[in-house]
Amino acid sequence: MVSTFFSVKGRSEPLITIIAAGSVALSFLLSILVFLQVGSGTHLDWNLYTWIDSGNFDISIGFYVDELAAIMLLVVTGVSLLVHIYSRGYMHGDPGYYRFFAYLPLFTFSMLMLVLANNFLQLYFFWEAVGLCSYLLIGFWYERPSASFAALKAFLVNRVGDFGFGLGVIFTFVTFGTLSYASVFERADTASTSVLTAITLLLFMGAMGKSAQWPLHVWLPDAMEGPTPVSALIHAATMVTAGVYMVARANPLFEAAQGTLTIVAVVGLVTALLGATIGIVQNDIKRVMAYSTISQLGYMFFALGIGAYVSAIFHLFTHAFFKALLFLGAGSVMHAMNGETDMQKMGGLRSYMPHTFATLTIGGLALAGVPPLAGFWSKDEILGTAFIDHKYWIYALGTLASFFTAFYITRLIALTFLGSPRFDEHEIHPHESPSVMTIPLWVLAALSVVAGFVGVPPENGFIHSFLSGVFEHGEEAAHAGGFSAEVLVLMAVATLVAIAGILLALGVYYWQIPSLNPKVWGERLSFVYRLLWNKYYFDDLYDVWFVRSTKALGNALWFVDSEGVDGAVNGVAKGVSTSSTLLRKIQTGFVGNYALMICIGMVLVVAYLFFQR
């Protein structure tokens, strides 16, 4: 189950690739085996190695394998394998090739150990490890200052979340006296609600950081500085889903703290809308995808918050495929366009890159939620659950976000592939990517089509029964599911919304209907446009609140140190020097002076001796 990493510094690219990709492939095959075994009812909760064992406190490295873990394993190893293969083509010729293929399997290893952990400490440890790998991979091209800063930003924002997470783990230990999943979940009911609320809130803080939820979402768009395969693997399919996984895994704790779940849902919904609206106006192809990821993760958390755990994991499953597809497709486009990411300089690539166009369109339709592609089933199941639970406002907002989602992804496709080229065709010669890159694209496209069917019929599909054992308290248990009339109506509404978004985007950007000219609308709604373009000013806000104040504090403290502390030290030295110069005058060499001093002392001593009563 563990993917090892060899940092082969030799320059032989094929060898490196074979070792790395090979080990991941092996892991993938093993995951399939695990999946099958778990499907037939075998679970595992096994300690591999006990690290500390002292009295009540024991920490070990162990594995906890149940259905949830099995699905995550498939996703992680599968997407990782495809990314490895894709990277062979994408990173070909890069001087840091060997480094890339050292970090990438390291990340896979960390993510797998995170998923398979059987206690909170291991979870936390590998939680940090994936953060580290993210840092390493975002800042892969470290000579680029923007990349280094982005990596730092990612790590710092993550750290804020991880701080809360760490506190949550500590509280868990303090409350339950143990950190192993099995024991904690058994005793989940014994703790008071307020304690559990505190614990779950702190754990969720970690999820917010790791999964780029508002307000800790600011690192993900900047993380696009990293190589595109990294974005596909880490920031679409796996690391950012660690937060979702964690909440799902700890669902006994969260179920006992309904207040936190409400917060989770609200945060998820806000994030979903936030990401979708910002994505509408971005011009950088990867940034659009980044905001899309933020938005879709918001959906997943929102689902968790309303108790639809299986739907959340289902959406995680499908999203991993089509989002990875979208990213890798974008990477293919960038590869062809010499690293260009600004969509305004693209256009008309359909004729140059048919494979990429086709697969990316499939991914886009899946994201938009067009049936019968995967995204439709998972995303709209979430919204459907909201509706059925009478949370109409939430349903409305979620559907609005869906509309935006369809809009921005169609916009992306239209700007990139359709219409006539907006670049100089003599300067740039786009070409289709090598098959090392296109084959993973087709695989993911196929998956985007069929992966949804594990959730059909809604609430009653394969995935639901598969995961039902894990989530005993979830809301799904209460629903009968199936293709009831209500469900069919909801499905139709969702489809219409998606198609409306697509048509609108096509109208604006492809057919270029004059009344829908984007520039005109931009001016009419200039306030809105500016708000979105500046990402709701969150980055600036944080800059003022945190960055500047910390820098100011740093400067102040430096001042205190150099003036105050150094001043004190130097002052002491100076004082000693000055006083010695003064005191030297006592040594006159005149013996009579010395005798005088003795006598003065004598007088004083006599006075003291006789007159102190």
Add this chain to the structure above:
Amino acid sequence: MLAARVQLPVALVVGGLFLLEIIVVTFGNIITAGRKGGDTPQAIAQAGGNVQALGEQLFTRWLLPFEIASVLLLVAAIGALYLAKEDL
């Protein structure tokens, strides 16, 4: 030198203070004498006078300090002799 000229006034002050202290100690009730000893003048007269009494004590109770004092005088004499020599 300043150091030398400082001596006189300060010494006078110090001396004055000391004298003051002596006066205060003598006439104030700061120290009280212990019990009186047993060697009254009558007892001394009986022992044969002051000198006899002193001699008695010197050669019995205070013999060791007596011997040490004599050694001390011897050493002092020799030392003085050596130190004052012009050329050895």
Add this chain to the structure above:
Amino acid sequence: MHPPLEWYLLFSGALFTIGLIGVLVRRHVLVIFMSVELMLNACNVALAAFGRYLNIIDAQEFVVFVVAVAAAEAAIGLAIILAFARHKNTIDVGEMTILKE
């Protein structure tokens, strides 16, 4: 026994103070020496007075010893002064500043 004890003590204290001031103020080496002897003898007086008035014979024994030590000290002191004065050709204490930094 006729004058009260205090008078003797006062006398001793005065002698001591005079000797003290003499040691501190005078510049002739031998005069300083004499002042030291004066101080020692002041102590002897005090001792003898106490011995007489408290009927303790040991105080008078102590006087004997003090005198002996004073003699020894005088001998050595004079020898040192002799050596030093020969060297520096002066007997003014103010000139003897080799202890200065």
